[in-house]
Amino acid sequence: MPKEEELMACFNRASPALVEILSRLISVERPTDVDHCLYEFGSVKYHIQALALEPHNIYLSVSTPPLSPEFLLSNGLPNYILHDIKNMYSDVVELIIPPKEGFLLTMKVDVTKFPNNKDDQMKAITEISSIQAAILCLQLKDMLWNLGSQDKTNAICKPIKLVYHPKEPFFVVRMTEKITAIFPMRFKDNSDVVIATSFFQELMDVGYSSACAKVPRCTWSPIPPQELRGELFHHLTTNGGFVSFDIFPQHVKGAKVDKTMWILLNFYAYVKHYVKCTRAFIQRKMRQRLESMAEVLQKARIGGGEEDHKTLGIASRKGCSCVKKVFRLSKSQIFRKKIQTIRWRIKVKRLYRFRQRWFKILKFNSFRKYTKLD
Incomplete structure (x- = not known):
């Protein structure tokens, strides 16, 4: 698939x-x-x-x-x-x-x-x-949700490791009054880490606002939280930190149970989808900015005539051909052209010196003198 x-x-x-x-x-x-x-x-x-x-x-x-x-x-x-x-x-x-x-x-x-x-x-x-x-x-639901029947003497239970997406486990800690879901975040590219970190920080700021007072509280930390002490080292090795959600009984009443469970199971997929869409948006904006800058350079090179403006309009409709003209050559081709230019300059300079030394026009004194005829 x-x-x-x-x-x-x-x-x-x-x-x-x-x-x-x-x-x-x-x-x-x-x-x-x-x-x-x-x-x-x-x-x-x-x-x-x-x-x-x-x-x-x-x-x-x-x-x-x-x-x-x-x-x-x-x-x-x-x-x-x-x-x-x-x-x-x-x-x-x-x-x-x-x-x-x-x-x-x-x-x-x-x-x-x-x-x-x-x-x-x-x-x-x-x-x-x-x-x-x-x-x-x-x-x-069966593994986690027995908040009322749990013994109050046990403040914190052992974290339960859950795996829904392969190689992306998350942990759930059941306490007396709430359940904490902890997601170790791992990313392949450094750019994804930057986008995801900014998203987690924004998620924390929104969670503290008055409009989201009833939603599960989100926290992000670059180091493992206290609840995961004693877990295996490779489970705690991340480059995107740890995201935690505190879920209370009011979040799992009635029809909210299935929705809450499904959101927890697909949090990894949602973050990946957000990172991918954000990266695509940034690349599209950079491409548009590059095309606009190349168009300005093309206008300056053309000179502003009416026929040139028509040609520029046709080129922009074809996908900004000015960008293609500016960036058509690869790095290897540009390097070869520079070398050829340097060689050509050296050859011309040496040839000029050679001509000055060996191909001087000799002045001969005539053995016969001619007189101008009237």
Whole structure:
């Protein structure tokens, strides 16, 4: 999958490929046997199966890696997660227990229970296609959110390492009154570090304003926070610092739970998207500034005639050809031209001296004298 598609897939809860496949299977007139495997970003695997003998049923199996190595899902999803999924998709989906071998969840989708309206039908397909996001959010919710039942004697628990994006782990620390999510930020280019650091500082300033008093508080630090003491050294080695969010119970009430979970899981993707868009904006502005400066130089060189102005207008419409003329030569070509110019000057100078020494016009005295005739 290309990088752009991977990045956009992180923001969408529903799998675009799965939406397309389910839409085709539901709208097909003649039932056929379909057995298709689909792999997506983050080691997510789907298996879609449709049988001609069962034209009204579609079997969907899902496999996703666990968020934390401490919570392995070797025997499938826990019963409470299955219960929540059953309540979410009870209208058109039936869970098959045990699931297909090699998968965490297998669902039987009844096509006859889909609404006839196309918009409602597409909405139901999108909800089914977001099953992987629902599983991840339910896992994170179960691992972290028991604020009321936690023992108050334990002020700070051990940080839980979570991995949603490969090679980009983040930590969650559960306390008595809040949960702190800590993101070690790593970037490949130094320019990305500068853009991201300015973004984090601006995010902190906005968080302290009165308009954002109810949002989770964001803090950025170039050194590891106190909660990560004792973690492995390679987990704490960063060039972009550490971003922390303090999440309180009011941020996870009712319908806010899934949204908060999804934002935490995709914070890395959002920062990368922001850095990439900012870099593209800066490059575009620099390119426009370069073209305007080259246009001024071209006007000064032309002289300001009407015909020249027409030629300049045509050149600007073709993509600022003056820039191409100014920067057409490469560095190697410019270097060669300089050397040729130096050699030519040396040759001319020596040739002049040679002519002065050896090719002087000799003055001969005539042996005969001529008299001018009248």
